[in-house]
Amino acid sequence: xxxxxxxxxxxxxxxxxxxxxxxxxxxxxxxxxxxxxxxxxxxxxxxxxxxxxxxxxxxxxxxxxxxxxxxxxxxxxxxxxxxxxxxxxxxxxxxxxxxxxxxxxxxxxxxxxxxxxxxxxxxxxxxxxxxxxxxxxxxxxxxxxxxxxxxxxxxxxxxxxxxxxxxxxxxxxxxxxxxxxxxxxxxxxxxxxxxxxxxxxxxxxxxxxxxxxxxxxxxxxxxxxxxxxxxxxxxxxxxxxxxxxxxxxxxxxxxxxxx
Amino acid sequence: xxxxxxxxxxxxxxxxxxxxxxxxxxxxxxxxxxxxxxxxxxxxxxxxxxxxxxxxxxxxxxxxxxxxxxxxxxxxxxxxxxxxxxxxxxxxxxxxxxxxxxxxxxxxxxxxxxxxxxxxxxxxxxxxxxxxxxxxxxxxxxxxxxxxxxxxxxxxxxxxxxxxxxxxxxxxxxxxxxxxxxxxxxxxxxxxxxxxxxxxxxxxxxxxxxxxxxxxxxxxxxxxxxxxxxxxxxxxxxxxxxxxxxxxxxxxxxxxxxxxxxxxxxxxxxxxxxxxxxxxxxxxxxxxxxxxxxxxxxxxxxxxxxxxxxxxxxxxxxxxxxxxxxxxxx
Ligand SMILES: Cc1cc2nc3c(=O)[nH]c(=O)nc-3n(C[C@H](O)[C@H](O)[C@H](O)COP(=O)(O)OP(=O)(O)OC[C@H]3O[C@@H](n4cnc5c(N)ncnc54)[C@H](O)[C@@H]3O)c2cc1C
Ligand SMILES: Nc1ncnc2c1ncn2[C@@H]1O[C@H](COP(=O)(O)O)[C@@H](O)[C@H]1O
Numbered sequence: 001x002x003x004x005x006x007x008x009x010x011x012x013x014x015x016x017x018x019x020x021x022x023x024x025x026x027x028x029x030x031x032x033x034x035x036x037x038x039x040x041x042x043x044x045x046x047x048x049x050x051x052x053x054x055x056x057x058x059x060x061x062x063x064x065x066x067x068x069x070x071x072x073x074x075x076x077x078x079x080x081x082x083x084x085x086x087x088x089x090x091x092x093x094x095x096x097x098x099x100x101x102x103x104x105x106x107x108x109x110x111x112x113x114x115x116x117x118x119x120x121x122x123x124x125x126x127x128x129x130x131x132x133x134x135x136x137x138x139x140x141x142x143x144x145x146x147x148x149x150x151x152x153x154x155x156x157x158x159x160x161x162x163x164x165x166x167x168x169x170x171x172x173x174x175x176x177x178x179x180x181x182x183x184x185x186x187x188x189x190x191x192x193x194x195x196x197x198x199x200x201x202x203x204x205x206x207x208x209x210x211x212x213x214x215x216x217x218x219x220x221x222x223x224x225x226x227x228x229x230x231x232x233x234x235x236x237x238x239x240x241x242x243x244x245x246x247x248x249x250x251x252x253x254x255x256x257x258x259x
Numbered sequence: 260x261x262x263x264x265x266x267x268x269x270x271x272x273x274x275x276x277x278x279x280x281x282x283x284x285x286x287x288x289x290x291x292x293x294x295x296x297x298x299x300x301x302x303x304x305x306x307x308x309x310x311x312x313x314x315x316x317x318x319x320x321x322x323x324x325x326x327x328x329x330x331x332x333x334x335x336x337x338x339x340x341x342x343x344x345x346x347x348x349x350x351x352x353x354x355x356x357x358x359x360x361x362x363x364x365x366x367x368x369x370x371x372x373x374x375x376x377x378x379x380x381x382x383x384x385x386x387x388x389x390x391x392x393x394x395x396x397x398x399x400x401x402x403x404x405x406x407x408x409x410x411x412x413x414x415x416x417x418x419x420x421x422x423x424x425x426x427x428x429x430x431x432x433x434x435x436x437x438x439x440x441x442x443x444x445x446x447x448x449x450x451x452x453x454x455x456x457x458x459x460x461x462x463x464x465x466x467x468x469x470x471x472x473x474x475x476x477x478x479x480x481x482x483x484x485x486x487x488x489x490x491x492x493x494x495x496x497x498x499x500x501x502x503x504x505x506x507x508x509x510x511x512x513x514x515x516x517x518x519x520x521x522x523x524x525x526x527x528x529x530x531x532x533x534x535x536x537x538x539x540x541x542x543x544x545x546x547x548x549x550x551x552x553x554x555x556x557x558x559x560x561x562x563x564x565x566x567x568x569x570x571x572x573x574x575x576x577x578x579x580x581x582x583x584x585x586x587x588x589x
Contacts, residue, residue: 013476017397026397095366096375124396126378127366130334134370139335139449142363159519160455161359163512170450181506217409219375224404225396227557234551234567244568245578248550249586251566256548258470258527259494259587 001055001149002111003046005079006102006129007039009063009070010122023224025092035070038117042178044185046115047078049149056080058109062090062101068201075196076188087205089216095123096219099131104209106136111173113154118143118177133175140175141168145182263319264290265350267341268301269360270309275301278356280424283316285417286354287428292385295351298322302340302441304330310436317430326441328448334364335448340441342371345412355416362416369414376414377405379537382421398536399559419541461513461521463497470496470527473516473543474504477532477553477572481509487531490576493583494527499543501533517542531572535560552576 011017015031035043046057059074061067062085071082083105090101106114114136116129133140145165146157155169159179188196206216237247252259266286268279283299290297296319301309303325310323324344329336345353345368353369355361357379369376381402383392389406392415396403407413465471472491478484484498491498498514505515516523518538528546533539535551535558543549544563551564552572561567568575 011397017400026401094375096370099370121398122396124379124394124398126362127376130363130366131370134338134367140367141334141450143359158452159359161518162522163461163520164455164457166455167453168450169453174450181502184508219408220377220405221408222403222405223391225401226404228395228399228402228559228562231562234561234564236561236567236569238569241570241574242578244570244575245582248566248568248579249582252527252548252550253586256527256565258548259583 001049001053001113002058002109003049003055003113003115004058004060004106004109004111005039005043005046005074006060006114006116006132007043007070007074008036008061008117008120008122009033009067010036010120013037013121019225023226024222025225033066033069035073036117036120036122038119038178038180040185041180041182042115042117043074043077043079044183045147045178047186048183049113049147053149055112058083058111060102060105061085062093062098064091071201072196073188075199075201076193077186078192079199081199082201084201084203085205085209086203089206093216094218094220095125095127096131097216099128099135100215101209101211102128102132103135104211104215105204106132108209113149113172114138114175116175116177118179129175129177136173136175138173138175139170140177141170142177143179144176145179147176262293262295263348263350264293264295264297264352264354265345265348266297266299266354267361267365268299268309268313269356269358270301270303270306273308275309275313276356276358277424278358278361278419279313280427281419281422282354282356282417283313283318284422284424284426286352287317288422289352289354289383293351293390298348298350300324300341300344302329302337311433314433314436315429316434317428318434321434321436323436323438324441325438326443328443328445329441331452332360333448333450333452334367335450336443337364338368338371339443339447341368343441344439345372349412351411351413353412353414355414357416357418365414365416372412372414374409374412374414375407376416377407378416380415380417380421382417383415395537398534400557418537458512462511463513465497465499465514465516465521465523468497468523468525470494470529471499471516471523471525471543471546472496472529472531473499473501473533474510474531475501475533475539476503478504479532481507483573484509486573486576490529490531490580490583493580493587494529496525496527496529499523501539530560530564531576533560534558535563
């Protein structure tokens with residue numbers, strides 16, 4: 001089974017976020033980056049499917065030069081090949097345009113299965129995998145917590161709200177968006193890191209993908225980002241730890257009456 | 260271009276979902292603001308009763324979209340059927356609530372129209388003759404003013420509780436219900452859905468707890484759970500957790516609080532090292548008193564906390580346990 005996994009590099013979870021000069025995004029020079037969390041689970045799932053069923057795992061990212069690091073990590077964990085979609089024209093794309101570029105890359109290779117994360121921690125669109133499926137003309141399922149694959153079909157467990165699930169069956173090829181917690185992701189081994197150096201990492205730009213100019217036209221645009229307005233409802237307790245503890249217990253006892 | 264706002268009405272178990280009423284409230288507001296009519300569409304095998312119930316809202320029309328192939332929700336079926344309605348009506352806006360179901364098919368539907376979906380919006384505002392939609396980015400740490408580019412129809416989904424379900428305007432008389440038969444063939448529906456089920460019975464029922472101490476990723480490792488347990492004991496509280504704690508297997512799934520776990524409303528909720536992502540908040544914001552201990556003063560949890568402590572939980576919790584033991588009546 002040939003599997004492609006879309007991974008995105010996003011600012012590290014504990015990064016301190018500062019706005020860029022135009023307040024349209026965060027200042028990327030200030031932060032360190034990591035692979036979007038659900039995408040790590042998606043990669044692990046692909047590696048396990050390959051271990052069970054044979055085939056290969058290709059990882060694909062759209063992003064600037066720094067994003068190559070995400071691909072190297074994925075290769076070190078065991079992915080076979082990597083595609084880096086990098087072009088000045090690929091900056092600040094919305095979910096639709098991102099999916100369009102990813103679709104062009106996927107279509108070149110015709111995998112049986114594409115896995116994405118369910119949502120990126122930075123833009124939070126929660127759309128790219130679903131739009132990708134539409135552009136490829138393939139069926140899809142979202143928020144997946146288990147995959148059972150046969151030669152031509154899939155049975156997957158989809159998470160619903162409030163602890164409910166359902167099984168979905170569909171033919172291949174297909175796109176799945178993967179939820180965090182589906183498995184226990186592996187760490188890269190030293191051997192894996194060394195092996196990664198010899199694995200193919202292919203760069204593809206606008207022209208290499210054969211894209212028409214309108215492929216990267218936007219359907220939505222951020223005009224401004226900012227810290228959420230504060231409701232000012234929270235009463236902050238300050239002081240040394242002991243003092244805070246004393247104040248808090250007093251409030252819980254006398255104001256909130258919960259102890 | 261029809262000047263219409265078309266609202267998608269989700270339903271479960273033969274009743275409009277709360278999300279449907281919230282989307283209707285949002286759709287009505289939007290329609291008023293742009294001077295458009297507002298209609299709703301409900302899809303299924305037989306939706307007559309649902310359509311009648313929705314018709315109680317102030318609407319220009321309720322579209323009852325039916326086909327035997329729409330008996331169960333599937334993304335293929337809903338996308339194909341709603342696409343037909345949108346092609347025919349050409350609404351200016353199509354409005355959803357940002358539920359699991361909308362996340363599953365609305366991006367696909369918008370893409371089939373070649374259009375964009377601004378998803379998970381907290382709300383919108385008018386800026387001259389522009390409409391600016393506000394959505395969370397970076398897990399709620401920042402907000403993004405977002406605008407549509409290009410031609411309508413514009414697809415938008417609103418976060419849970421962005422509009423109140425009880426703010427839906429009721430109509431003086433029931434709205435007109437129009438039946439539309441979706442033209443679908445069995446081949447349209449490739450992904451087949453099974454019945455919803457729950458995993459093996461939950462061992463703990465956090466919904467009944469009077470007090471909950473919940474831990475998030477700030478607890479660092481499973482070896483530190485003991486500290487949270489001690490605090491819980493001192494308070495007579497149950498232990499709960501954010502999703503990553505359960506994903507990592509540090510606590511069982513039935514301790515998870517949030518949209519994909521339990522929804523709780525205890526008298527006291529203590530959040531230790533939890534950032535307060537929306538998916539966590541929806542499961543606990545009904546708690547009477549919320550205490551948040553987090554070292555990041557910008558953490559979204561502080562938007563809903565009653566009492567906030569900006570600091571390291573490992574420094575605050577031990578003296579807190581001491582104080583509680585001292586103060587608590589024996
Ligand atoms: C479809 C979907 C469903 C989801 N369902 C749920 C759900 O049901 N429940 C849920 O919880 N999440 C759910 N999530 C995940 C959710 O979006 C967040 O990722 C998650 O809630 C974050 O958990 P956290 O706050 O523990 O971790 P983080 O967001 O990583 O936050 C950790 C916090 O700890 C603080 N911290 C670190 N060290 C310390 C210290 N020493 N002292 C004090 N504070 C410290 C940090 O400042 C930070 O704010 C869902 C996501 C999706 C997309
Ligand atoms: N630039 C990108 N490169 C590779 N994959 C991406 C990119 N953007 C989004 N994805 C994939 O789509 C998923 C959902 O992202 P989003 O729709 O932005 O929330 C992510 O978890 C990734 O798997």
